[in-house]
Amino acid sequence: MMEYTDASPVQIEAAMQQAWTAFQTYKNSSLQQRADFMRAIADELAQSATELVHIAMEETQLTEARLRSELARTQFQLTSYGAACERGAWLDVRIDTALPDRQPPRPDIRKMLVPLGPVVVFGAANFPFAYSTAGGDTACAFAAGCPVIVKAHPAHARTSELAAACIERAAMKCGMPAGIFAHLHGVSNEVGKALVEHTYTRAVGFTGSFAGGKQLFDWANQRKQPIPVFAEMSSINPVFLLPEKLETDGVSVAEQYAASITLGVGQFCTNPGLLIAVASPALDNFIGELSAAIQRTVPGTMLHTGIFKNYVERRAIALSQADVEMLAVSAQEPQYNQAAATLATVPASVFLTNPLLHQEVFGPYSLLVQCSSLDEMLQVAQALEGQLTTSVIATVAEAARHTALINAIQDICGRLILNGVPTGVEVCLSMQHGGPFPATTDSRFSAVGADGIRRFARPLAYQQWDNTLLPAALQDENPWGIWRTINDELTKEPVKRN
Amino acid sequence: MMEYTDASPVQIEAAMQQAWTAFQTYKNSSLQQRADFMRAIADELAQSATELVHIAMEETQLTEARLRSELARTQFQLTSYGAACERGAWLDVRIDTALPDRQPPRPDIRKMLVPLGPVVVFGAANFPFAYSTAGGDTACAFAAGCPVIVKAHPAHARTSELAAACIERAAMKCGMPAGIFAHLHGVSNEVGKALVEHTYTRAVGFTGSFAGGKQLFDWANQRKQPIPVFAEMSSINPVFLLPEKLETDGVSVAEQYAASITLGVGQFCTNPGLLIAVASPALDNFIGELSAAIQRTVPGTMLHTGIFKNYVERRAIALSQADVEMLAVSAQEPQYNQAAATLATVPASVFLTNPLLHQEVFGPYSLLVQCSSLDEMLQVAQALEGQLTTSVIATVAEAARHTALINAIQDICGRLILNGVPTGVEVCLSMQHGGPFPATTDSRFSAVGADGIRRFARPLAYQQWDNTLLPAALQDENPWGIWRTINDELTKEPVKRN
Numbered sequence: 003m004m005e006y007t008d009a010s011p012v013q014i015e016a017a018m019q020q021a022w023t024a025f026q027t028y029k030n031s032s033l034q035q036r037a038d039f040m041r042a043i044a045d046e047l048a049q050s051a052t053e054l055v056h057i058a059m060e061e062t063q064l065t066e067a068r069l070r071s072e073l074a075r076t077q078f079q080l081t082s083y084g085a086a087c088e089r090g091a092w093l094d095v096r097i098d099t100a101l102p103d104r105q106p107p108r109p110d111i112r113k114m115l116v117p118l119g120p121v122v123v124f125g126a127a128n129f130p131f132a133y134s135t136a137g138g139d140t141a142c143a144f145a146a147g148c149p150v151i152v153k154a155h156p157a158h159a160r161t162s163e164l165a166a167a168c169i170e171r172a173a174m175k176c177g178m179p180a181g182i183f184a185h186l187h188g189v190s191n192e193v194g195k196a197l198v199e200h201t202y203t204r205a206v207g208f209t210g211s212f213a214g215g216k217q218l219f220d221w222a223n224q225r226k227q228p229i230p231v232f233a234e235m236s237s238i239n240p241v242f243l244l245p246e247k248l249e250t251d252g253v254s255v256a257e258q259y260a261a262s263i264t265l266g267v268g269q270f271c272t273n274p275g276l277l278i279a280v281a282s283p284a285l286d287n288f289i290g291e292l293s294a295a296i297q298r299t300v301p302g303t304m305l306h307t308g309i310f311k312n313y314v315e316r317r318a319i320a321l322s323q324a325d326v327e328m329l330a331v332s333a334q335e336p337q338y339n340q341a342a343a344t345l346a347t348v349p350a351s352v353f354l355t356n357p358l359l360h361q362e363v364f365g366p367y368s369l370l371v372q373c374s375s376l377d378e379m380l381q382v383a384q385a386l387e388g389q390l391t392t393s394v395i396a397t398v399a400e401a402a403r404h405t406a407l408i409n410a411i412q413d414i415c416g417r418l419i420l421n422g423v424p425t426g427v428e429v430c431l432s433m434q435h436g437g438p439f440p441a442t443t444d445s446r447f448s449a450v451g452a453d454g455i456r457r458f459a460r461p462l463a464y465q466q467w468d469n470t471l472l473p474a475a476l477q478d479e480n481p482w483g484i485w486r487t488i489n490d491e492l493t494k495e496p497v498k499r500n
Numbered sequence: 501m502m503e504y505t506d507a508s509p510v511q512i513e514a515a516m517q518q519a520w521t522a523f524q525t526y527k528n529s530s531l532q533q534r535a536d537f538m539r540a541i542a543d544e545l546a547q548s549a550t551e552l553v554h555i556a557m558e559e560t561q562l563t564e565a566r567l568r569s570e571l572a573r574t575q576f577q578l579t580s581y582g583a584a585c586e587r588g589a590w591l592d593v594r595i596d597t598a599l600p601d602r603q604p605p606r607p608d609i610r611k612m613l614v615p616l617g618p619v620v621v622f623g624a625a626n627f628p629f630a631y632s633t634a635g636g637d638t639a640c641a642f643a644a645g646c647p648v649i650v651k652a653h654p655a656h657a658r659t660s661e662l663a664a665a666c667i668e669r670a671a672m673k674c675g676m677p678a679g680i681f682a683h684l685h686g687v688s689n690e691v692g693k694a695l696v697e698h699t700y701t702r703a704v705g706f707t708g709s710f711a712g713g714k715q716l717f718d719w720a721n722q723r724k725q726p727i728p729v730f731a732e733m734s735s736i737n738p739v740f741l742l743p744e745k746l747e748t749d750g751v752s753v754a755e756q757y758a759a760s761i762t763l764g765v766g767q768f769c770t771n772p773g774l775l776i777a778v779a780s781p782a783l784d785n786f787i788g789e790l791s792a793a794i795q796r797t798v799p800g801t802m803l804h805t806g807i808f809k810n811y812v813e814r815r816a817i818a819l820s821q822a823d824v825e826m827l828a829v830s831a832q833e834p835q836y837n838q839a840a841a842t843l844a845t846v847p848a849s850v851f852l853t854n855p856l857l858h859q860e861v862f863g864p865y866s867l868l869v870q871c872s873s874l875d876e877m878l879q880v881a882q883a884l885e886g887q888l889t890t891s892v893i894a895t896v897a898e899a900a901r902h903t904a905l906i907n908a909i910q911d912i913c914g915r916l917i918l919n920g921v922p923t924g925v926e927v928c929l930s931m932q933h934g935g936p937f938p939a940t941t942d943s944r945f946s947a948v949g950a951d952g953i954r955r956f957a958r959p960l961a962y963q964q965w966d967n968t969l970l971p972a973a974l975q976d977e978n979p980w981g982i983w984r985t986i987n988d989e990l991t992k993e994p995v996k997r998n
Contacts, residue, residue: 026907091990096930096951109920111930116910118943223721227886227937230944388725398966409524412614417961420969422607431985432594432609434961439725445616445958446728453594453959460943461951463915463932468896471918485990487929492589492983492990 006159009186014196020181021120021149022202027179029117029147032474033088033482036145039176040084043136043144044077046168054164058130061158063303063339068266069131076131079429080141086431086452087145090484093475094461097488097497109466110499112476115459117147118230119204122197124218125155125162126209127305128269134158135165135185138449139207139232144182146458148205151184153194157306159187191217198222198231205230205458209271209449212236212362212440219443232457233443234436236362237390238275239424242379242411243288244396244404245280247421252288255395259368260295262423264343267302268366269309272391272424275362277370278350278382289370292345293330299343301336304365310339313365317344320363325352329370341365350378354385376404383410388438388445391417391424414438416445504657507684512694518679519618519647520700525677527615527645530972531586531980534643537674538582541634541642542575544666552662556628559656561801561837566764567629574629577927578639584929584950585643588982591973592959595986595995607964608997610974613957615645616728617702620695622716623653623660624707625803626767632656633663633683636947637705637730642680644956646702649682651692655804657685689715696720696729703728703956707769707947710734710860710938717941730955731941732934734860735888736773737922740877740909741786742894742902743778745919750786753893757866758793760921762841765800766864767807770889770922773860775868776848776880787868790843791828797841799834802863808837811863815842818861823850827868839863848876852883874902881908886936886943889915889922912936914943 009017047054055069062069086092093114101108121143125134132138135152143150154162166185173182188194198206198221206222206229208215215233222231241259248255262274279285304310321328325348332342343366350373353359359369373379392415394401394408401408401420412418416437427435427450435450436442442449447457464472474481478497485494507515545552553567560567584590591612599606619641623632630636633650641648652660664683671680686692696704696719704720704727706713713731720729739757746753760772777783802808819826823846830840841864848871851857857867871877890913892899892906899906899918910916914935925933925948933948934940940947945955962970972979976995983992 026904030907086988089988091985094951098926098928098930106924108926108928111926111928113930113932119911219726220721223718228717228941229937230942398969401966401969406524409528412960413617416959417963418965419963420965422964426604428596428606428609430596430606430609431988432596432611432961434611434959436959438958439727443726444728446954448959453592456944460936461914461932461934461946462910463930465915465917466920467916467918468899471896471899487589490584490587490929 006187008188008190009193011196013186014193014200017151017184017186018120018200018202021151021184024149024179024181025119028149028182031147033090035176036147037084037088039172039178040080040087040141040144042172042176043169044080046172047073047077047136047165050164050168054131054161057164058158058161061161062130062305064305072129072131075429076136079132079138080136082429083141083145083452083455087455090475090482092452092455093484095475095484095486097476097486099489099497099499111463111465112472113461113463114473114475115456116462118458118460119148120202121148121150121205121207121458122203123150123152124194124208124210125152127155127157127309129209130158130161131165133209135162136169138454142454143207143458145455148458149182151186151197153197154185154187156187156189194218195221199225203229206232207457208233210235215443230457231443232447232449234271234449235440235442237271237437237441238360238362239272239389239391239393240276240278240386241274241393241395242383243277243279244394244400245282245284246397246400247395248279248282248288249284250397252284253291256288256291257295258423260292260299262425263368264299264366265425267304267341268343269305269364270425272427274393274424275368277368278373278379279370280373280376280379285372289329296330296343296345297333299332299366300334301332301340301342303340307339309364310341313341313363316363317365317367320359320367320369321346323356323359325349326359345370347372350374350382354381360387376407380407380410383407383414386414388441389415390435390437390441391415391419393419393422393424395421416441504685506686506688507691509694511684512691512698515649515682515684516618516698516700519649519682522647522677522679523617526647526680529645531588533674534645535582535586537670537676538578538585538639538642540670540674541667542578544670545571545575545634545663548662548666552659555662556656556659559659560628560803562803570627570629573927574634577630577636578634580927581639581643581950581953585953588973588980590950590953591982593973593982593984595974595984597987597995597997609961609963610970611959611961612971612973613954614960616956616958617646618700619646619648619703619705619956620701621648621650622692622706622708623650625653625655625807627707628656628659629663631707633660634667636952640952641705641956643953646956647680649684649695651695652683652685654685654687692716693719697723701727704730705955706731708733713941728955729941730945730947732769732947733938733940735769735935735939736858736860737770737887737889737891738774738776738884739772739891739893740881741775741777742892742898743780743782744895744898745893746777746780746786747782748895750782751789754786754789755793756921758790758797760923761866762797762864763923765802765839766841767803767862768923770925772891772922773866775866776871776877777868778871778874778877783870787827794828794841794843795831797830797864798832799830799838799840801838805837807862808839811839811861814861815863815865818857818865818867819844821854821857823847843868845870848872848880852879858885874905878905878908881905881912884912886939887913888933888935888939889913889917891917891920891922893919914939
């Protein structure tokens, strides 16, 4: 592995100073300039695809197919968020025209979202492209009008260097201001701490462990001027299996879930780590099918040794808890760095009293909680922490009948799936990739989809400004042709001044 | 003053338990039900207007005219946020229909904002109606679908009791679930702490001092499950006086600002506490006019003794700083509890090196910072903390010319005013009442205007749900007739399933 030196305090200071200077220009860029820049980054990634995938394979153990598809997703994020940026609806323009004859007169007021300032992005271990250097947080920050400072993930530092070079080339080609992007290394926590604490840092994006995200959140809140941190952290993505559906479709659900639990060696933040069902003969059949499928799974190589060791440890601790019983494990012996898919079970009464069983075992591991009744299933739902997703496996009739249960399940998640699997996070505006703590640090925002742009922007109202001095988005003529709310009506029409 | 007992731990627990139970029903209420409830509260306030104003006059020393207008504002907030709630655009509905033929197939995904859960609201000392018990935070939380627990401000506890009774009558009439609203007293900080730390509390709204808001923010972030706090705290609302405008319109600007500085005895969060100008003969004329107007001001009685003592102390400290010179004070001697309007001045070079002068003196006090050049004015802009508002007094030509200055001013505020005064906060969708820390704890949201509803809601995505199981806002037919973004297009049309 190539070694990079941790960024020095002097380098960090220089990067932040340049980012702040770049911000003064970039914040006033047009939506089209931002979208062009984002498309240019996607082009550069496409041109460097072979090299990027090659290096990422060496660093992450992920397959070529997976990495190619992740790189394509990364390009799509850049181009589709760029397109959303250009459409301008995300600016949330609101215009209330003057009422000079009212007593007291109402001034003309116009509001839009403006960028927060330099954003520090921490790359994710499990997504070297899509949630790292040129990934979703970076794309959203650029769309919002913010310079980006990436702290590379040490587990794929060379991949990160290459992606950074793509961004830098795109910035040059698009005539972006120097300092719009910086790329720093840091194995030590001190680099991350210095970046989060720097006075010019105005927001933080992070995808990773609970411990890591929570630490950034705490540092950010302890600043003299606290700043928002969007950390996407920990989720066990509970799946509620309702009896009627299990009765009629148990076999196909078992197959679907065996695939979801083991997809990508279980290294997705939406991996279903918890199944909840009511004991019944249909459940026993389901367990048989799922166990057989898990046993057939070929052990897969994990991203890096740290993640592998963590899996082995966390799995051992989970399995050693009282009344936890192993149901199935991959029949084939795993090599070093490989994870054996594992299914365990525990009675709901035990699960409810042992908080350790609510914690994530990152990897192809799932725990089946067996309830004595639907009432107990409701208790489990009410006892769970915040999640990125929850899934309900149910007939339409039983989903309609069990309103208290569905209600409780809604309260703990950002995305609610019916008769599907949580893995596979679509990149589209309707996606919510976020959820109540500890899934993320702020459930009011999403890490996936163009709504993620809003994490890095804030409203600014202009009161009584001359039309010629206003930003284009707020001018009477609506030169960008965007949707705006004028006197409480959504329209693309120009403003008619009174 | 009538005495109320601090809420006991048992009372707090009961209120939170009931709020949580109410939430399970209220979160599924229709937008119309919420709007009806909010209109009913406004009606009850109208019917109790005489009593409310009478008691509030006893408790706050505010004039009848001011209190009547504040009560009318409070009713308008409830009805206009109710109307915005019903229009439903704030739900940010996004629908992406299934693409079954794509590889892999894309599921149907639909997202909308859903309520966070019980919201704790802390009443403000300076607005017994509009930012207290039945005020803006309560209105936004009800619109979002959240139960509300109000911690009454001890300085107007009886007024708060009366307003709470109005809300309770409205809740009864509208058939709202028990626990939708609770009203608690607490002189001790322990009550507020217990409310913020309760496991069922999902968000906090606050208007008041920096020390108070920051404490709530810290408690909320130190919870096992941190929750968002929207605290509207401290702002000195800088006013940048540019030379050409001062030359041509100095006299009228001086009159306008004398009125703004002393409005409501300076007890508004948008009070202009800082004026920044470049030394010149035109500035000397402006100072003369403003000083004369300040001297003519009749001292006004402050809200309560605590605020009065605070004013006297903070003003004395500010005036005792090196190189701070008093320019003018009300000619008439103030009585106990009355504030004498005060204008002071300091050279910019001193202001830049003395952080104490950047702090708020809550009351009719303003500090004029005299710069030697526009470059020094830019330095002052860059040195200021986050603000609710900044004002620019300038000709169109000079506002257009000094882009670096306007840029720097934008970065520190939520509302940017040209040739107007910051006092007078319109209740409309385009209003931004929020700003970078320490003006508020989250610049991405507003405390005034219907966009404030979003503080208490989060997106929830439904993946692959049957149309009959979806909330009305997401159903194919668009039964509420609201604006929705379907496959990236804003429309009121129903969904055409593929």
